[in-house]
Amino acid sequence: MKTSFWDKEGTKSVLASLIAIIVGMLAGSIIILIVGLSNSSMGLSGAWEGIRLVIGGLFSTGRTASGSLTFGFNPTTFGNMLFRATPLIMTGLSVALGNKSGLFNIGAPGQYLAGTTASLYIALSIPTTSVPAWLVWLLAFLGGMLAGACWGAIPGLLKAYLNINEVLACIMTNWIAANLTTWLFDIGNLKNVAEGTKTSYVYKTTFNGVATSKLGLDKLFRGSQINGGILIAILIAVVVYIMLSKTTLGYELKACGANRYAARYAGIKDKRNIVLTMAMAGALAAAGAALYNLAGNTEFFWNTYQSLPAEGFNGIPVALLAVNNPIGVVFAAIFMSMLSICGQQLTNLTAFNEYITNVIIAVIVYLAAFMLVIKLWITKLRKQRGNRRVAGGEGKEGAK
């Protein structure tokens, strides 16, 4: 018995995600329409511009001399989209891995900070005059992942051996990380004093000659911040996908996530797996931080003790939208980063505010939580069509 393409579980998941996205976009458009129509300076034409930008902002190339919007391939926005998607892919993977193993990793922001701190310290402290820059980069990247793994392992250990809820432990370690990061940079000598106008920023890694290789991508996407990091992120996503679906380790982790007692009965070391999962999730989130901060063209605001990095939390909607599929995470993260590019274009080119895109994300996340309902609805729709077809006497699929 072969299930047809439209009846596959994966197809339904993708369809459900697409429906969530379309409804989110529609909701954003309606809000723009309402705001535009209720504001005499914008009117219908202003609203129409806003809607076009919110949906196709990625392809916006500015305005003509006469003031109408122009669209086309924009290498800068494309490149920036991929660059900003890089950390989101990693935190999305981090959350998705946790979810697959039955753990809600809300600690991605803290793990992200651990990765940021460790990778920046390594990248800026080892002089590139004596050690080759690529080696420093590699050490910083791996060091960041290690720091994230250790940080993620803390709630894992608490959960496995003291049965403390990982959500609570993660939230607390998040804020400890925020304060620890601020303190470590405050007492350190990496504060950017060369550019006197800036306060509370760390040196760019290019001060030490360390930056992620562009791998020629900057030629493809001129004027953007893109570098090889996106390829590393995609590669890691593929590795995580293979690990989860093809290996015995993935089998164990998912078994622990689905039924810890049955896993223990089968002789799987459930406690070890909880710690391992959290450590791997931490390493993934931290790798995102390393890829972002080692880019060379980014600066880190170290006085962060009152806030947590959004990249960490945004891993949650990314994982949700991707239904925890590592490959899906890549697309979901790129989509989320496209939305933020669209928002930026909206701010740059119209009187609308980029926060409209936050509304869209909120609607999508809300609908993503209803994913199961949407999937059931698709199943029902398919069924009704099938019944009609059989009743209509065509019965092509019915025969199979």
Added chain:
Amino acid sequence: MEKAQDYVIEMLHITKEFPGIKANDDITLQLRRGEIHALLGENGAGKSTLMSVLFGLYQPDAGVIKKDGKEVKINDPNDATALHIGMVHQHFKLIDVFTVLDNIILGAEDTKMGFVQRKNAREKVQRLSKQYGLNVDLDAKVENITVGMQQRVEILKMLYRDNEVLIFDEPTAVLTPQEITELMQIMKGLTREGKSILFISHKLNEIMEVSDRVSVLRKGRYIGTVNTADTNPVELSRMMVGHDVQLVVDKDPAQPGKVVLDVQNLHVPSKLYKHDAVKGVSFQVRAGEITCIAGIDGNGQTELVYALSGLEKCSGGVINLEGHDITHAPIAKRSVAGLSHIPEDRHKHGLVLDYTLEQNMVLQTYEEPRFQKMGFIKFGAVREYAERLIEQYDVRSGQGPITKARSMSGGNQQKAIVAREIDRDLPLIIAVQPTRGLDVGAIEYIHKQLVKQRDAGKAVLLVSLELDEVMNLSDRILVMYEGEIVGELDPKQTTVEELGLYMAGAKRQNKEVSA
């Protein structure tokens, strides 16, 4: 027209299909006014689906439902309630912290200016309870009353709503023998007052005692309807299973061989109380015999098995398996040393319900070289292995190896576990309540498999609460009472009554029990 009036409910040619399985295939069920109509079938025969269709939880793909001869459409349980159809579920739907009265009127309460009018409700419930002999304490909280009284509350709930058609879904599963007798009386009383009852069960003796007619389902198909007076348990079980069923286990005398499991002075701490749950238990299990641990639930059997299988740590004593000391060995090591385990709770320990059948079949063996290479699972080998087990042990499911364990019937879930544990071909099989909640066909099958393993020279340690199973299946009985083994009995020389005395702690053998 007049003929149709005889029936209060008619379900005609009902068909309901789920992905890969026809749960109901052209089923017709006609309930006469004032009768007790039993619906008999194995697990997975389609009884629950049919009742869910009647209750509006599922829409049938084909077929019609008639109430009092008129065709009706039942879209949701509210429609069913409006047609005066009520159901007592196997697991009661009561709110523990509410009083009995509040539970009865919940959802159908009279209000005045937003205040609940309990006075009229109380009078009505008292009247009903007298009329039908349903003795309940209206002001007691549900959490404080017995299971039997909770069931009477459920029945009163239906009567309070003036239901005419009452569905009882496996109502005796949770009751003691005395409560079952009482329930039978109540059901007969209800029909005398003009109610019509659908009684879902797979317990033949209860059906024989209480019902007027029986409809039998098998694998989603309608087999037939017979008058209870014209039939007997053997015929009913043949209709239900499709072939003759042996109600008694057929086996040769045991040929005990060498000692496989040797337990000396084992102590296991209790999770609930300060004292030990298992207090210095010693026994041996030999190859080629079924040794049974009998006892009333909660006398340390569960903890004993947990300690043997490694799920819990023991606080003293020695466990030897085939000459290896496994007292403190991790679970995976015990498995390698020769222990397979059919667990008491198949949903908690036995299966990962969200995994497919094939993934569950390799739950302990996925790390063996035949199923993995360098940490990568050999999907082809797993599929082949699962297909062989499914074929060999007749595990039925909607989509074969890729069926989610959750979507399988209880009997087939248990068969899958039995297949997995037996096929590992290890010298010791610990089977804890292996037939709990299963129907006649599945019980017979699992008993046969265990006897077959015994005859193949395996040591079988059976832990059971069912007296029939203990007496029929075992070669040697050890009775556990309050964490100790109080007697060793030979099933051929003892009686159920004597066994009962040991289980209740009224009798014990003085001597230390030896093999």
